[in-house]
Amino acid sequence: MDPNQQLRALDARFAAARAEGAPIACVAGCNFCCHQRVGIFPFEALALYRHLRTQQSPAQAAAISQRILDNARRIDALTADEHRRANLACAFLQDGRCSAYAVRPQACAAYHSTSRERCEHAFTHPDDMGTPANSRPVLLELQMYAATLRETTQAALESAGFPASQGELHQLLRALIEDDAAGPG
Numbered sequence: 541m542d543p544n545q546q547l548r549a550l551d552a553r554f555a556a557a558r559a560e561g562a563p564i565a566c567v568a569g570c571n572f573c574c575h576q577r578v579g580i581f582p583f584e585a586l587a588l589y590r591h592l593r594t595q596q597s598p599a600q601a602a603a604i605s606q607r608i609l610d611n612a613r614r615i616d617a618l619t620a621d622e623h624r625r626a627n628l629a630c631a632f633l634q635d636g637r638c639s640a641y642a643v644r645p646q647a648c649a650a651y652h653s654t655s656r657e658r659c660e661h662a663f664t665h666p667d668d669m670g671t672p673a674n675s676r677p678v679l680l681e682l683q684m685y686a687a688t689l690r691e692t693t694q695a696a697l698e699s700a701g702f703p704a705s706q707g708e709l710h711q712l713l714r715a716l717i718e719d720d721a722a723g724p725g
């Protein structure tokens with residue numbers, strides 16, 4: 541399975557929607573959604589880790605790795621709902637942008653909104669989570685496309701015998717960092 545295939549498909553679909561005039565509010569540098577809980581597949585964690593090890597400077601890689609470990613430790617102590625309300629910046633967020641954009645997970649590539657104001661409200665009012673006050677307006681067609689892609693990915697992983705359960709981004713990355721540190725067993 542090409543790990544970037546789904547990401548390319550999503551990016552192409554979003555680019556086509558924008559070209560057709562879809563009112564997607566997302567722009568580079570807007571990162572409210574990069575403070576949310578993100579579920580990723582194990583192969584996506586590997587892609588992020590490989591990017592971290594090969595595409596970042598040693599200093600940046602060390603800083604991101606430390607943020608991954610710090611975030612994972614904080615998340616360990618939170619329920620999923622508490623994490624969703626915590627506005628914890630993703631460890632890959634660097635100067636307001638995703639430092640791993642080329643290999644960002646499907647969940648990140650699929651996330652979108654037609655209202656920056658609503659995203660900002662959700663960010664500044666985390667206690668409104670689950671209420672209409674911080675619901676995010678999306679484009680149904682893109683939402684459904686992303687959901688189908690996620691299900692297809694999961695089914696393909698399962699039928700190929702690969703790990704197919706999603707996990708929290710920082711916790712999966714921490715496992716890879718710790719495996720690497722432990723060396724060949």
Ligand code: SF4
Nearest residue numbers: 574630632633638648
């Ligand atoms: S991986 Fe990148 S796009 Fe996804 S939450 Fe982290 S910084 Fe944002």
